[in-house]
Amino acid sequence: MEQSTGGGYLNVLASGDLEPGQMREISAGTHRIVVGRLYDGTVVAFAPSCPHEAAPLVQGTIRGGSIDCSRHHYMFDVRTGENTFPLPIYPAWKRAQVSDLRLPIFPVIERDGWIAVEPEPYQGRVDDDQENTELKDSEQTSSSRRD
Amino acid sequence: MGKVARQVVEEAGLNVDELIDKLVAAAGAEFTTFYYYTILRVNSIGHEGEGMKEIIEDARIEDRNHFEALVPRIYELGGKLPDDIRTFADRAGCPDAYLPDTLGGVTAERRGSGQTAFGAYPAAQDTAIQDLLTILVEAERCAVRTYTDICNYTFGKDHRTYELSLAILNEEIEHESWFSEFLNEGPSGHFRRGAPGESPHVRRFMTADIGKS
Ligand code: FES
Numbered sequence: 001m002e003q004s005t006g007g008g009y010l011n012v013l014a015s016g017d018l019e020p021g022q023m024r025e026i027s028a029g030t031h032r033i034v035v036g037r038l039y040d041g042t043v044v045a046f047a048p049s050c051p052h053e054a055a056p057l058v059q060g061t062i063r064g065g066s067i068d069c070s071r072h073h074y075m076f077d078v079r080t081g082e083n084t085f086p087l088p089i090y091p092a093w094k095r096a097q098v099s100d101l102r103l104p105i106f107p108v109i110e111r112d113g114w115i116a117v118e119p120e121p122y123q124g125r126v127d128d129d130q131e132n133t134e135l136k137d138s139e140q141t142s143s144s145r146r147d
Numbered sequence: 148m149g150k151v152a153r154q155v156v157e158e159a160g161l162n163v164d165e166l167i168d169k170l171v172a173a174a175g176a177e178f179t180t181f182y183y184y185t186i187l188r189v190n191s192i193g194h195e196g197e198g199m200k201e202i203i204e205d206a207r208i209e210d211r212n213h214f215e216a217l218v219p220r221i222y223e224l225g226g227k228l229p230d231d232i233r234t235f236a237d238r239a240g241c242p243d244a245y246l247p248d249t250l251g252g253v254t255a256e257r258r259g260s261g262q263t264a265f266g267a268y269p270a271a272q273d274t275a276i277q278d279l280l281t282i283l284v285e286a287e288r289c290a291v292r293t294y295t296d297i298c299n300y301t302f303g304k305d306h307r308t309y310e311l312s313l314a315i316l317n318e319e320i321e322h323e324s325w326f327s328e329f330l331n332e333g334p335s336g337h338f339r340r341g342a343p344g345e346s347p348h349v350r351r352f353m354t355a356d357i358g359k360s
């Protein structure tokens with residue numbers, strides 16, 4: 001089960017400073033974190049380096065619920081951290097060669113005109129089981145919905 | 148290199164080295180896609196596969212054309228292609244379009260949830276041809292994202308690269324919709340090319356080809 005590791009939420013950005021489709025890289029605790037807003041208004045928070053070859057994700061583009069890395073256009077679901085391209089279409093032999101391609105995701109909420117993040121990423125892993133993925137996805141989404 | 152050609156872009160406020168990186172990555176993706184589409188095309192066999200061969204050929208040749216059209220712009224701006232083709236392939240801006248398990252004679256594994264910005268991937272291993280089409284359509288979608296990114300980057304600042312990228316983008320969007328149509332996602336709205344891989348949008352940038360039929 002995913003648990004935040006404590007430490008509480010830190011206000012990092014005024015809500016009005018993040019338009020749909022925008023991202024900003026901020027510091028919280030010892031972490032650098034990218035905070036972004038999806039086009040449906042949901043706020044998301046994730047690690048700043050691409051799990052593929054460490055390109056800065058803040059230079060990428062939000063598309064639907066994913067971040068599209070500008071270097072090789074890998075895509076990651078910014079609510080689960082799951083790679084959505086190209087891993088799902090790689091053949092088994094290639095997937096076996098690829099090391100962990102999962103984007104660390106941070107708990108994030110929006111309250112009282114502020115966006116607040118917990119400065120530690122989710123520790124739990126969303127495994128490949130579809131039901132679990134959906135359950136955890138909806139838990140995270142509800143906690144990060146706009147007020 | 149075109150000294151003034153580079154200077155005007157720099158003075159418009161673009162980071163030309165970053166732009167060159169994007170163009171080399173795009174050219175690498177075209178070159179590797181041409182290679183992988185060659186493999187995908189020869190494996191497109193059987194009842195449904197034969198019907199797709201022509202359209203894969205159009206996309207394959209046009210991707211090679213995109214490579215040809217990008218290269219002069221890279222050198223004009225003071226860039227170059229990597230000396231080693233392995234470096235070039237590693238810098239490709241889109242992932243490799245491998246033959247799917249179902250066409251490689253391997254029993255395929257279940258994929259992850261496969262949710263994309265555009266919805267779920269088709270359930271894996273319905274048929275080999277559907278898996279093949281999924282690889283093709285996703286490769287084209289990566290190309291659409293690539294040239295949208297370059298158009299956004301150059302818009303109003305580097306007119307020549309913008310126009311070139313826009314011409315390529317026009318063709319990538321057509322490629323996506325051809326394969327999408329085969330996946331029953333709706334009509335492409337297009338008719339087939341008059342000649343294989345004729346690149347109606349990019350052709351005018353392939354100036355070395357002038358004089359050929
Ligand atoms: S570094 Fe992000 S896709 Fe390669």
Ligand SMILES: [Fe+2]
Nearest residue numbers: 177210213290
């Ligand atoms: Fe192309």
Ligand SMILES: [Fe+2]
Nearest residue numbers: 210290319322
């Ligand atoms: Fe294409």
